[in-house]
Amino acid sequence: MISNGKKWSAEFIGTFWLTLGGCGSAVLAAAFPGVGIGLLGVSLAFGLTVLTAAYALGPISGGHFNPAVSIGLVVGKRFSASELPGYIIAQVLGAVAAAAVLYLIVSGKADFKGVGGFASNGYGANSPGQFSMLSVLVCEVVMTAIFLIVILGATAKNAAAGFGGLAIGLCLTLIHLVSIPVSNTSVNPARSTGPALFAQTAALGDLWLFWAAPIAGAVLGAWIYNALLAQD
Numbered sequence: 001m002i003s004n005g006k007k008w009s010a011e012f013i014g015t016f017w018l019t020l021g022g023c024g025s026a027v028l029a030a031a032f033p034g035v036g037i038g039l040l041g042v043s044l045a046f047g048l049t050v051l052t053a054a055y056a057l058g059p060i061s062g063g064h065f066n067p068a069v070s071i072g073l074v075v076g077k078r079f080s081a082s083e084l085p086g087y088i089i090a091q092v093l094g095a096v097a098a099a100a101v102l103y104l105i106v107s108g109k110a111d112f113k114g115v116g117g118f119a120s121n122g123y124g125a126n127s128p129g130q131f132s133m134l135s136v137l138v139c140e141v142v143m144t145a146i147f148l149i150v151i152l153g154a155t156a157k158n159a160a161a162g163f164g165g166l167a168i169g170l171c172l173t174l175i176h177l178v179s180i181p182v183s184n185t186s187v188n189p190a191r192s193t194g195p196a197l198f199a200q201t202a203a204l205g206d207l208w209l210f211w212a213a214p215i216a217g218a219v220l221g222a223w224i225y226n227a228l229l230a231q232d
Contacts, residue, residue: 004083006060007060007061007062007086007087008086008089009090010057010061010063011061011065011090012090012093012094013057014053014057014061014063014064015065015091016094016095016097017049017052017053017065018053018065018066018095018098018188018191019094019095019098019099019102019190019191019194020098020102021046021048022045022046022049022119022191023098023102023119023191023195024045024105025042025045025046026042026045026119026184027102027118027119028102028105029041029042029045030042039180042176043173044173046172046176047169047173047174050063050065050165050168050169050172051166051168051170052169054165054168054169055165058164061087062079063165064079064087065091065094065190066187066189066191067087067088067092067188067190067211067214067215068144068187068188068189068214068217069147069151069188069218070084070087070091071084071218071219072144072148072151072152072218072221072222073151075218075222075223075226076148076152076222076225076226078155091190092189092194095191095193096193096194096197099195099197099198100194100198102118103115103198106118115198115199115200116200117184117199118195118198118199118201118203119195120192120195120199120201120203121183121184121192121203121210122136122184122201122202122203122206123135123136123137125202126202127183128180128181128184129181131182131183133209135182136183136209137213139178139182140179140183140186140210140213141213141214143175143179143185143217144187144213144214144215144216144217144218144221145221145224146221147168147171147172147175147187147217147218147221148220148221148222149224149225149229150167150171151164151168151171152222152225152229152230153167153229154168156231158231175187183210186210187217189215192207193207
């Protein structure tokens with residue numbers, strides 16, 4: 001029997017790693033002169049954080065690292081609602097801690113003049129491609145719904161054993177490849193919350209959408225999977 005403390009610790013560390021690795025790649029490496037990793041590299045970084053954390057920490061907590069995923073798994077009847085508050089608190093704290101560490105790293109640069117957008121999510125003026133609130137809302141809902149369908153399918157009893165983390169990590173990579181220009185990609189309220197606290201934009205004002213849309217998408221994805229795809 002794994003204690004709640006160990007589960008919460010795993011969720012904290014996993015979400016910390018997702019936020020630090022993914023957002024850190026965007027802030028520090030995406031546009032680094034001469035060797036910048038660009039959109040493709042940032043997308044891969046987010047996928048790799050989930051992939052590595054899923055295999056390392058998934059056996060302890062289930063490897064959610066995302067409040068929307070935890071809520072979707074409750075709707076999908078894969079996770080107990082009574083465990084939800086502890087998981088969400090651990091995930092948000094992990095993301096905030098990662099953003100704080102990233103801020104400390106960034107502020108140590110010799111010509112530091114502020115963090116700017118700090119890999120935060122947004123719509124309108126805060127969208128990388130200046131996409132409208134409706135565009136961002138639709139994108140986040142649909143991408144999170146697909147993410148939940150992949151998670152539920154890749155971890156089903158009849159799924160290929162040992163490949164769930166790989167499928168989930170690659171799915172998150174693909175989601176970022178599509179949606180970074182639209183919203184800077186959230187599909188994860190915790191990941192959105194951490195950077196928003198430090199960004200020098202209006203990211204905090206947009207944060208409500210990056211809680212509402214991923215949660216709605218996760219619920220939708222879980223419902224679709226259970227209604228149309230789940231096998232008894």
